[in-house]
Amino acid sequence: MSTLFPELFRNALPPGIEQAKNIVSAEEEADLIRRINGAALEPFRFQQWLGKRLTHSFGWRYDFTDASLSEAGPLPDWLLPLRERAAALAGMAPDALVQALVTRYDPGAGIGWHRDRPVFEHVVGVSLGAPAVLRLRRRRADGRFDRAEIPLEPRGSYHLSGEARHGWEHSIAPMDASRWSVTFRSLAG
Numbered sequence: 001m002s003t004l005f006p007e008l009f010r011n012a013l014p015p016g017i018e019q020a021k022n023i024v025s026a027e028e029e030a031d032l033i034r035r036i037n038g039a040a041l042e043p044f045r046f047q048q049w050l051g052k053r054l055t056h057s058f059g060w061r062y063d064f065t066d067a068s069l070s071e072a073g074p075l076p077d078w079l080l081p082l083r084e085r086a087a088a089l090a091g092m093a094p095d096a097l098v099q100a101l102v103t104r105y106d107p108g109a110g111i112g113w114h115r116d117r118p119v120f121e122h123v124v125g126v127s128l129g130a131p132a133v134l135r136l137r138r139r140r141a142d143g144r145f146d147r148a149e150i151p152l153e154p155r156g157s158y159h160l161s162g163e164a165r166h167g168w169e170h171s172i173a174p175m176d177a178s179r180w181s182v183t184f185r186s187l188a189g
């Protein structure tokens with residue numbers, strides 16, 4: 001028993017995570033992937049670094065190089081039904097999710113440890129393509145990390161809010177197969 005309990009605590013998910021499976025059909029998934037590939041994707045940029053993942057922002061764009069938020073073009077019609085379902089998971093009005101970030105991760109691309117920028121509040125992600133794992137960590141007073149993992153099944157969605165959103169960092173390890181995501185966010189305050 002004494003060896004079992006640390007395992008259970010390590011796997012406990014922080015509060016503020018909700019997930020829904022199969023919010024899009026396989027046919028809708030293929031269409032969304034086609035639309036994302038057709039968006040003006042650019043390598044994620046941070047100062048002199050170019051990330052391997054490709055992104056495009058709708059609604060609002062956060063520039064990591066100068067930490068500014070600016071208006072971007074409106075959400076396209078093809079994202080609106082998806083936003084409705086993402087909002088339903090979060091119990092929010094669809095038009096509160098004012099930003100949509102579309103991302104394509106080709107083999108070898110991932111996303112490093114981070115918290116989403118505090119200009120945003122709620123985060124609702126939709127996963128397409130290869131399955132992935134969203135890793136979570138939080139530094140403890142003793143310097144070690146509490147860790148948790150959220151499996152991200154294709155065609156499913158996840159909502160990060162509260163402690164999971166603000167108190168923990170998340171990342172996705174580079175993968176062997178392509179994955180696409182749509183991340184809807186509300187603005188803080």
Ligand SMILES: O=C(O)CCC(=O)C(=O)O
Pocket residue numbers: 101103111116125126127170172180181183
């Ligand atoms: O691809 C995802 O589902 C997560 C992306 C992410 O964490 C972010 O863009 O902040």
Ligand SMILES: [Fe+2]
Pocket residue numbers: 114115116170
């Ligand atoms: Fe994130």
